[in-house]
Every structure is written in C-alpha cells, then in structure tokens.
Amino acid sequence: MTAVLLPYQQQWIADTAQVKVCEKSRRVGLSWGEAANSALEAAKQGGQDTWYLGYSQDMAQEFIRDCAWWAGHYQIAAEAMEQIVVEDEDRDILAYRINFASGNRITALSSSPRNLRGKQGRVVIDEAAFHPDLPDLLKSAFALLIWGGSVSIISTHFGVDNPFADLVNDIRAGKKPYSLHRITFDEAIEQGLCQRVFAASKRIWSPEAQATWAEEIRAIYRPNDAEELDCVPSNSTGAYLSRALIESRMSSDCKVLRYTCAEGFDQLPDHVRATHAEEWLEREVAPLLATLPRTARSSIGMDFGRSGDLSVLIPLLEMQGLERVNPFLVEMRNVPFKQQEQIVFWITDRLPRFGYGAFDARGNGQYLAEVAMQRYGSSSIAQVMLTQNWYLENMPKLKAAFEDGTLASMPKDRDILDDLRAITVVKGIPRIPEGKTKTGQGQQRHGDAAVALCLAWFASNQGGGSIEYIEVPLGGYSTGQAAPSNFMRPTTSLDLPQIERRGDW
Template sequence: MNSQTPAEILLPYQRRWLADQSQVKVIEKSRRIGLTWTEAGERALGAATAGRAGMDGWYIGYNKDMALEFIEAAAGWARRFNQAGKELEEIAIEDERADILAYRIRFASGHKIVALSSRPSNLRGKSGCAVIDEAAFHEDLPGLLKAALAFTMWGGLVRVISTHNGADSAFNELVNEIRAGRVPYSLHRTTFDDALADGLYKKICQYRGIEWTETGEREWRQQIIDFYGENADEELFCVPRASSGTYLSSILIEARMRDGVPVLRYEPRAEFAARSEAERHSEIEAWCEENLAGVLAGLDPSLASCFGEDFGRSGDITVIWPLQIGSDLMRRTPFIVELRNVPFRNQEQILFYIADRLPRLIGGAMDARGNGQYLAETAADRYGARIAQVMLSEAWYRENMPRYKAAFEDNTITIPKDADVLWDHRGIVLERGVAKIAERRAGRDGKGRHGDSAIAGALAYFASREGGREIAYTPVARERFARSGRGY
C-alpha cells in the first residue's frame, strides 16, 4: 500500500480536526464517524516522527476493548506509513498501586503509543499527547483533565473526544465552559448529518464496494436513526438528554439587577404612522431630547461603549441595549430603550441618536432577520465594520448564550431592575440542549413579549466581546447623511 498521510484520505470534518493544532481541543460528535480512527492516525504520525518534532501518544478509553481498538487502528496507520518498528505487544506496567494492563506500539523513532486505563494517576510524570476518548463516560473526567493538562507545560497536547452522556455529565459541563469562554480550548462539533454532508455514506459505500445513490443514503440515514430510537438525539446529533428547563434562575437574574437604570419606553399613538415624515421626525426628535439626551450626556466618556438591538415592528418590540465596559471588564447597562409600533425610519432615527452619542463606540450587534435587516444594513452603512448584522439561529444561540449566562454567573454584567426585563430573561429555556426564547408571553403591561430584551442583552454582550479590539471613537460625518436625507 502506498504511504499516505491522514489528510490525504480523510473526509473534510476529519481534516478540520487534524488541521487544528491547538494544544487542547475538544469535540462533541456523533457515534461511528471515524474520529477516534482519525486521531489514531495523527498519533501514529507523531510517534513515527523522530526527535523533538515527534511525541509519545497516551490513549485513555473507558474499557479494554476501546484501548485495543485504538492501538490496532494506530498500528494500521503505522503500517501505512511504513514506519512501525516492532510488533504490537501486550505488556504489564507498574505504578505504586497496582499493575495496569496496557497496550503499546514502539516506533523506530524511539517514541511510542500506549493505551492506559482511565485512572488519572496513570498520566502523572508523562509527556506527549493525551487522548481522552468517550470522555463523557469516564468516572473521573475532571481528574483526567487535571493530569493531562500538565502535558501542555512542556509543549504537549490534549485531545478530548466524546459523544454526549446526559446534560449533567462532566463532558457537557466542559463543552459549556468552552462556549462560555471560561477556558481557552478549541471546540469542534460534528453531528451525524454534518458527517453525511461531508461524504460519510459515500466513503462507506466505497469501503463496502457498493454504488452510492441519494436514495440509498436517505434510507441508510433513517435506518441508523431508527436503530438508536429515542437515543438518536444524544448518540447522533450532539444533544445531551434531559436538557430542558429554565436557563437563568430568577435569583441569578435579580442578583445582577441595579436600581436607577432607566428603561425608556416609547409607543406612538395609533395615528402616528399616517402623519407626514417631517411631523414624525419632529416628534421623535423631541422625545429623544426629552428622554435620551440626559442619560447619554451622563455616560463616562473614558469608557468604551457598544450596543445590541433586537428588532420588532408591530408584533414584537424593538429593544436597544447599550453597554459601557469598565477597566475591570464589567459590562454595565446605563439604560435601555423599548419601542413598540414605531415605523422603520423613526426606529433608525432613535438608534442613530443613541449610537452617535455613545462614547468610544467599539461595536454593535443587530438582529438582521426579516425586516430587521433594513435597520442593520443602514447602521452598518453609517458605522462601518463595527456593526455585526446577526442572523439569529440555533447555531448562534448554541455558541453565544453560554457566554451570556457566564456573565451572570461570574458577575461581569449589570442590567436594569425591571419586571419585564426579568420576565424576558426568565423566558430563556433549554430546548434540545440549546438556549432559546420561549413562546410569546404577556409582559407587565399585558402586551405580548417574546424575550425581546433578553435577546438584545445577549447581542449587546456579543458586541462587547467582538469589539474587544478597541476602535478609537470617531464622530460620524453628519454632512454625508444630511445629504442623503438622514441628517439625524
């Protein structure tokens, strides 16, 4: 067989895993998509490389069969590379407590791959790359990680691979810690459908010597889902089971609320939309001067500012949520604005009135779904790359809501003390492992709300992170917008 590197024969999601050379990387994955096999190839290549460029590999599965399977996979890769120095062997090694059954491949380079049991002490005093496979099923994953992370002090690597095993598992906690930005590890996610999209079934057909067809793939996919039954979400689609319920507790939300932070609400009279544009502009300008000028003038000019915006027109409300970022990295809310039944152009007028006066504006994140795309685009035209036009989706919620929650848990954000703001944040629920907004509910005034301020707050926090590389505040050239008829 011709010598080939892993990258030359693997599928795109496997190549992406190999291409990521972070010291610590983690993947939540579907079963049987070849990730462990891929990692075995990487470890074989690393062990076959002589000198400091190579390294030992230490594999930790949760049972003996997994250990043997990994070693056999690595031996298969080693034969591909034509680098293996000795036969696969079973040996007994000792520690201070007991003999540990291990499997080992020795390479001519002097490096080795060893499979160990999942006792954390097995990793003490070793170096190279630690691979923790099916991490969610280990009895002491935190202990294993603690021991493995010592590898990184001398340039070693840690690889954590697993399907899910419940929402309360240490592995799911690790995944959420990464998403929240609390630990600087790289996170990958590959569901069964992701693997299929990257050619998994075509590769299986090639291996089995059968013809690939779209119908065949669709039927095979359904067979696999039927096989796993009620466990399919967890086993195939990276959704930890029993993960439903309220995302933020009332106690946690109220602990971050502060008195004296105004929630400024504006809802025009029913006939407002029928008035001329000049009349509407004049009324909005007067409202801004009366309600916004004072709070904006009171902002600390030395602090960086950002904002989030969730858009609504007739059903939902628009919420504009500014933040100022202190030298202690605390995100403080100076005020928020809620708009109900305000025409598009007048929403633009109010947004620009606020954003033009936010000191040292580093960024904004705006809901760009549906009709909100208009306002997000005009803001990006006015303020440039500082504006993130966010298409809110399950993927966005999955990646960013854990970070917003972490701000509450770590006491790095303050929000207004307001019943509707509390109500909206209590409306964030876990559905299939992802934090989302619950169905529309009545607010304090009896009118419908759909978690609007919670979304705006999450977008504001997102903007505060994305705008972390501070951009010096430059006043907007109002003359250009005056010529376009938007001289607000």
C-alpha cells in the same frame, strides 16, 4: 484519488492546538482518524509518545489495533501489539502498546489519573464524558503540556450536567482557550460518512439508500438520538439562565424606557412624528444620558421588531474595571421605521465614546442595520444574521458574563427577566425558541430583550472603528442652528454630513 480520511477527520488532524476538544456523534470515525495521527507522530524521528485513555479495555484494544493498521498503511516499521502490565501503588494495570522503530510508542491505558504520572508526550482521552473522574484526569493530562505535549479530548455527550458538557460550554464562553470541534451525524453524512460505510460493507450507495440508512440509525438510537447523534446533552430543555443568576445582576438604578405608538401614528405627517419622538427623547432619555460617565466606552445591541415584536435597544458602558453596565434599556412597540432610526441615532450620537454596535439584520431589521452602518461606518457596526451558529458561539459568552459578574448591572424588570428566562437549549443550541409570550398587560413578546442583550455583549467585545469625538451640549436643535455642545458626536468625514442633517427628520 479518494482521500482515506473524511474532511472532518482531516480538520481534526490538521489542528495543532495544544489542547483540542471534539463533541461528536457516535461512530463517525474520529477515534480512527486520531489513530492515524498517533501512528504518524510515533513514526517520526523526534516525534512523541502517545498515551491513550479510553474508559474500557475494549476501547484500548481497538485503538491500538487501529494504530497498527495505520502503521501498516504507512508502511512504517512497528512491532506487533503487545500486552503489558504497568506497576501501580494500588494494583497492577493492564495496558496495550506498540513500539515503533523511531523509539516512540503508543500506549493505551485505563482511565485512572495516576496513570499519567511522570509521562511525557501526547494524551488522547476518548469518550471523555464517560470517564469516572474527568476533572482529575484533565489535571494530570495538562501536566504533560509543560514539556511540549498535547491533549486531545474526544466524546459523545452524556448529560447536560456532565464535566464534559461543562468543558464544552466553558470553551464556547471563552473561559478556556482550547480549540473546539463539533461533528453531528448529519454533518458527517454530508461529508461522506455513508458512502464510506457502504464502501466498507460492499453496498451500493445512492441518495435514496443513504436516506434510508440514516433513518435506520436514528431509529436505533431513539429516543436518545439527539444526544447520541446530534451533540445535544440530555435534560437540556430548561431555562438556560436561572432566575437567581439573572436577578443577581439586576438593579433598580437601571431603567426601562418604553415608547409605544398608537395605531395610525405611521400615517401622520413626517414633522409631527419626528416632533413627537423628539419630545419623548428629551423628556425621558436626555436626563439619563446626562448622568453617564463621559470616560466610559459605550456599545449598543439592537433587536428589531415592527408590527408584532418589540424593538429593543440596549447600550452597554465599559467601566474602568472592564465590567459592563446597562444604564437603561429602550423598548419600542409599533414604532415606524423612520422614528426607530431617529431614536437609535439620537441616542447613539449622545453616548460617551461610542465604539461599536450590533444590529439584528434579519427581515425588516436589515434596513436599520444598513443605515446605521452607513452613518457610523462598517468598522463600527455589525449587521448580524442571527443564525444557529451565531447563537451557539455567542450565547455561552453572555451566560459567562452573568456568571462571572462582567455584566455587572441591568434593569430590574419583570418583562426583561421573562425575556432572559426564555432562552432555552434547542438541539444543543441556546437560543430563543419559536413561539410568543405575553406580558401581564397581554402584550406580545418574543425574548426581544435577551436577543438585544446578546447583541450588545457581542458589540462590547469588538474593537470598533476609529471614531474621534468632540463635546457638544445636550439638547435638540433645528437646521441652521449651531450644534448643541453637551453630547459626544462622531466627526469622521464619512459620518459628518449625515449627522449635520439631524434637524431635517
């Protein structure tokens, strides 16, 4: 038997969060699904009233009619829709209502915040982006939560600077503890929207007919189809992070360390390459590591590149006040795989209280991500496939860290600034777009530091494995020598054999 509701409608109804939000395409039937939920809630003994707020009278009437249809579908005793007048201190308000045998009711009001004064129950705010005063409306709605109510916020986007877009971004950034749903036109089609439309209009469905129908709908909405159908707020093609915001977190005390290998370096003998990298680490990195507070918890993010893009390694230290600082950043250009492994392990072994690392595991980066996991354990290393969904979930959290100062410092450097400014919103997702940029020296970049920083921020918010540490000195050693005693080194049985072989590069 075919379900009446499509999967995304079922998921919305099944979500029992006190506050839930959905950014959606036009005409995917989510309000109709919400009407199904409202009718069920009103029919229950011990259920709740529902207060529906659309931005127009037509929306109010349509929602109440949908609730009445669902009451009939459920064979629930309910009165016919009635038109009522709600007295207000400024003017009387026209509203629509259905009363149920349970004693509960569904009432559709206009969008004025004062309409919710003294009310209890569930609040549904439909097409929230189009309400004239959404922030005040939400304040009034949230007052109902104290007595066990709930708030459902549904909308298509209406511009990147709209309060609804801000609300969605705050949820993704972790600033608001609300449940978030996203339904694009294409996702709705994949879950059966076109078949449902064709069945209702008595048309014969086929894959070809569906493709034609989808293109016809897109043609109707162009040039605004991205916003109307794909959940992409308009005017969202600029830089995701402003220059002023980035520079406010930059410090000249944080360093960028650049290690570049000449052409043909990868053809040199193993011991020559290892010695060259070791000498650079001792000269450039060791003095910085010696200044790090040994009580800070550290994490790393690594964006991988080999022949074209850079590899960027970013450590973050979590300080006593929970702010994160980036004491230095390592860029590697044209560095062989084995030396990248050598550098990453050398630095990570010496970071204070290392807890977690996130590695770009796409393409050739999968090798380094895998050996890091084998060295430090799967509970301490994330092998990240940088998908659109990963960016969608994690880039807003990085932006929030810039805004609230949780990311307290990072290197003051023109190339790092350019990398971070390269983050743009592509089809509603903040990410590094395709294409390359060049530095003032004509060298190629592709937002590498921005990706590494996002990975590092992700890593800094993970739990990390149960790695115990001992103190050993900072400096190199060869096979058979006693271990140095001034760096922090993992001592788990899983990792120790590989660490003891460090002199055998």
